[in-house]
Amino acid sequence: MFPELNNLLNITPDRAEQGKLTLLCDAKTDGSFLVHHFLSFYLKANCKVCFVALIQSFSHYNIVGQKLGVSLTAARECGQLVFLEGLKSSVDVFFRAQAEPHPLQFLREADAGNLQPLYEFVRETLKPMDDGQAAWRCPVLLVDDLSVLLSLGLGAVAVLDFIHYCRVAVCWERKGNIVALAHDSGDGEDKENDILLNGLSHQSHLILRAEGLATGFCRDVHGQLRILWRTPSQPTAQRDGSLTYQYKIQDKSVSFFAKGMSPAVL
Amino acid sequence: MESVLALGGLVLLRDSVEWEGRSLLKALVKKSALWLIYHDLFRDPLSWSRTGEALPGGPLGALQAMCRRTDPGPFTIALDSLSWLLLHLPCTAVCQALCALSHQHSRPGGSCPAEPVRVLGLLHEELHGPGALGALSSLAQTEVTLSGAMGQASAHILSRRPRQRPAHQTQWFSILPDFSLDLQGGPPLESQPHPDPHTPPVDPTAHVTFNLHLSKKEKEAKDSLTLPFQFSSEKQQALLRPRPGQATSHIFYEPDAYDDLDQEDPDDDLDV
Numbered sequence: 001m002f003p004e005l006n007n008l009l010n011i012t013p014d015r016a017e018q019g020k021l022t023l024l025c026d027a028k029t030d031g032s033f034l035v036h037h038f039l040s041f042y043l044k045a046n047c048k049v050c051f052v053a054l055i056q057s058f059s060h061y062n063i064v065g066q067k068l069g070v071s072l073t074a075a076r077e078c079g080q081l082v083f084l085e086g087l088k089s090s091v092d093v094f095f096r097a098q099a100e101p102h103p104l105q106f107l108r109e110a111d112a113g114n115l116q117p118l119y120e121f122v123r124e125t126l127k128p129m130d131d132g133q134a135a136w137r138c139p140v141l142l143v144d145d146l147s148v149l150l151s152l153g154l155g156a157v158a159v160l161d162f163i164h165y166c167r168v169a170v171c172w173e174r175k176g177n178i179v180a181l182a183h184d185s186g187d188g189e190d191k192e193n194d195i196l197l198n199g200l201s202h203q204s205h206l207i208l209r210a211e212g213l214a215t216g217f218c219r220d221v222h223g224q225l226r227i228l229w230r231t232p233s234q235p236t237a238q239r240d241g242s243l244t245y246q247y248k249i250q251d252k253s254v255s256f257f258a259k260g261m262s263p264a265v266l
Numbered sequence: 267m268e269s270v271l272a273l274g275g276l277v278l279l280r281d282s283v284e285w286e287g288r289s290l291l292k293a294l295v296k297k298s299a300l301w302l303i304y305h306d307l308f309r310d311p312l313s314w315s316r317t318g319e320a321l322p323g324g325p326l327g328a329l330q331a332m333c334r335r336t337d338p339g340p341f342t343i344a345l346d347s348l349s350w351l352l353l354h355l356p357c358t359a360v361c362q363a364l365c366a367l368s369h370q371h372s373r374p375g376g377s378c379p380a381e382p383v384r385v386l387g388l389l390h391e392e393l394h395g396p397g398a399l400g401a402l403s404s405l406a407q408t409e410v411t412l413s414g415a416m417g418q419a420s421a422h423i424l425s426r427r428p429r430q431r432p433a434h435q436t437q438w439f440s441i442l443p444d445f446s447l448d449l450q451g452g453p454p455l456e457s458q459p460h461p462d463p464h465t466p467p468v469d470p471t472a473h474v475t476f477n478l479h480l481s482k483k484e485k486e487a488k489d490s491l492t493l494p495f496q497f498s499s500e501k502q503q504a505l506l507r508p509r510p511g512q513a514t515s516h517i518f519y520e521p522d523a524y525d526d527l528d529q530e531d532p533d534d535d536l537d538v
Contacts, residue, residue, distance in 0.1 A: 116314050157353050161312060168309050198392040199353070201283040230286055242284075 001041040001068060002033075002254045008227060008245065009206075013045035018138050018175045021167055023204040025197060027184040028212035029223045033249055035144045036061070038179045040068040043075050047176070048136035050125045052103075052118070052143045054086035067252045080136060082125045106154060113154065115162035123169045126176065139176035141166055146200070147183040147193060156196040163203060184209075205230055213246075220264035221246050225256065270423060271298050275368045275407030276385045278348075282392060285412040285419055288346060289441040291388050295344045296445050298384065311350070326355055329363045341383045343367060348387040348402065349394065357398045364405055418450070 006012055024034040032055075039061065042049050053061060061083075062072040075081035084103060093102045103121035106113035126139035149159050163180065170176040182197050201207055207228040213221060228242040245256045257263070270277055271294065279294075281287025295302070307325050309315075329351075332343060345351070351360045368385050389402065391411075403409060409424045423435045438450040471478050480488065492498060 114312075119314065160353070164311070165314060172308075195353075195393055198283065198390065199349075202286070202349070202390045202393070207283070228284070230283070 001044060002037050004256045005034075005037055005254065006041070008243065008256060011041075013041060016042070016045045016047070016137075016177070018177060019171045020177050020205040021163070021171060021203055022177065022179045022206045022208065023200050024179065024181040024208050024210075025184050026181070026210040027186045029210050031181060031183075031208075031210035032056075032144070033254055034208055034210060035142065035179075035181050036064045036068060037254075039072075039142055040065055040070045042140045042142070042177070042179075043070045043072075043080065046080075046137045047140045048080055048082075048126060048138075049075070049140045049142060050082045050084070050122055052084045052086065052122070052141070054148050055144050057087055058083055058085050084121070106158075107152065114158045115149070115154065116165075119162055119165045119169070122166055126170060126174060128174070139170055139174050141170050141176070141178045141180075143178075143180040145181035145183065146196065147181075150192050150196060156192045156199065159196055160199040160203075163200060167203065201230075210247075220248060221262050222249050223247060224259065270294065270408055270410060270425075271384070274384050276364055276387060276402075276405050277408045277410065278402055278406040279386065279388045280391050280409065280411045281388065282390070282412065285414050287388050287410075287412050289445065290410070290412065290419075290421070290439075290447075291344060291346060291386060292445045293441050293447045294386055295342070297447065298342045298386075311354075325351060326359060326363060329367065332367060343383065343385045345385065345387040347390060349390040352389075352394055352398055357401055361401050361405060364402075368405070368407075 001013070011017065022038070024031055024038075026032075026034075039049065039051065043065075051061075058072065065072045072081060072083070076083055086104065089102070090104050090107055093104050093107050096102060101117040101120075103118045105117040106115060122141055126141065129135060146159055146163070150156065163178070166178055170178055180200065182200055183193070184197055185193055188194065207226075207230065209226040209228070210223050211226065212223050224244055224246045226242060226244045244259060246259055246262060247254050247256045248262065255263075277294075279287045279291055281290075305328055307328060311325055313324065329345075348360070364385060364387070368383055387402075389399075391399065407426050411422045411424075412419060413422065414420050418438055419440060420436055420438045423433075423437060425433045425435070427433070440448045440450065442448055492501075
């Protein structure tokens with residue numbers, strides 16, 4: 001996790017909020033560093049994490065996680081992390097026996113499907129343990145990312161329904177958190193993606209938006225991050241509800257600074 | 267803000283990602299409701315759970331059931347959110363249900379007219395196209411559009427009363443933690459960057475190596491100069507009455523034999 005980002009959000013692994021949906025979005029840049037941040041953050045916070053990873057392989061997240069001080073392999077072995085590797089298991093949809101619905105069952109369906117099997121998978125994964133021991137602090141669902149589901153044939157409303165049901169099961173019933181990444185094409189031509197992004201924004205308590213610089217690529221400033229709090233009762237929220245910082249991604253950390261205050265130009 | 271709850275009919279609360287409207291909806295519900303019935307369609311709106319607890323007919327069925335109420339008395343229905351209904355149901359079905367809800371004026375065989383039904387609907391503007399927004403807007407008696415500035419929320423209220431012009435009003439407000447409304451007088455004071463009064467203004471011409479100033483004689487000559495294209499009364503008189511002795515231009519012409527000086531028939535082709 002990136003300590004500077006924790007400071008900006010005013011959270012620590014010991015003082016993580018519960019029952020929140022955090023939306024990560026990126027426009028004209030790669031916002032996956034935020035996914036790695038929250039993955040390592042919640043593993044360090046001793047939460048049970050269900051990671052629906054549709055974009056990269058397990059080893060990719062593991063390598064980055066090791067730079068951030070967490071071992072995904074160890075977390076998976078001890079049961080703290082349940083990892084749905086979309087790239088690998090999507091093939092199982094076609095070659096597995098059809099007795100039990102696969103979480104990515106919608107890939108088989110000819111007409112516009114829904115994500116109920118994936119929701120059932122998440123709910124099953126994050127249900128309380130029967131032995132009564134509270135081994136983990138709170139359940140967390142992490143999705144990387146939701147926009148790819150549109151490319152796989154689902155409608156925006158189906159993805160919104162999936163997040164709605166996950167909010168019920170994870171945030172409301174289990175007081176857990178959801179963190180999901182969605183991309184913003186920015187040009188307004190992809191109506192389905194705009195509906196998805198706006199619908200998710202309205203359901204979120206916190207929106208972190210990584211944007212590329214308007215002036216183009218820069219070696220010392222990789223982009224800017226806009227933080228928008230949507231919970232009116234958030235005691236730590238700024239008066240105008242949003243903050244904007246610029247950032248630079250380094251090998252093992254990300255440094256944040258106010259606009260125009262990059263160490264390279266000062 | 268009282269006008270929002272004064273009229274019956276559909277009250278549209280239009281919010282955006284930047285300025286959320288759920289808190290205002292709760293505040294209005296708290297203000298208007300004496301008795302609250304909560305229909306929980308949040309947990310299982312699409313009947314995915316197999317526990318059988320879901321309401322028959324889903325959210326639209328629940329809405330239509332409210333149309334068939336028989337008890338009198340003022341009635342307020344709060345919908346969170348209309349956007350959910352519009353995304354899952356055809357716009358026409360939603361509009362018909364809203365129309366049936368907000369236009370309940372008499373009951374069959376009723377001896378007394380029923381109290382008007384007030385419907386508070388939360389609508390997320392960015393999720394819908396202009397068609398759906400326009401349709402709902404035409405059904406609404408009151409539209410409250412949320413925006414704000416400098417961290418302060420404001421509501422632009424458009425009220426449509428029958429046979430009157432629509433009334434506009436802007437109200438600045440905040441929602442307290444107990445969901446009561448705190449109305450403010452005006453927008454927050456803008457924080458303008460004030461110039462530092464201790465810094466004297468810098469004269470840029472102070473240290474140049476060439477002379478930018480005019481002497482007194484030069485200034486007088488400059489002020490008395492009339493510009494060539496500036497029209498003054500002297501110039502007007504000079505144009506109207508050329509001064510005697512002023513050289514004016516003349517044209518000297520000697521007509522030859524073929525010239526016709528008769529201006530009446532310049533082509534010389536009239537055979538009169």
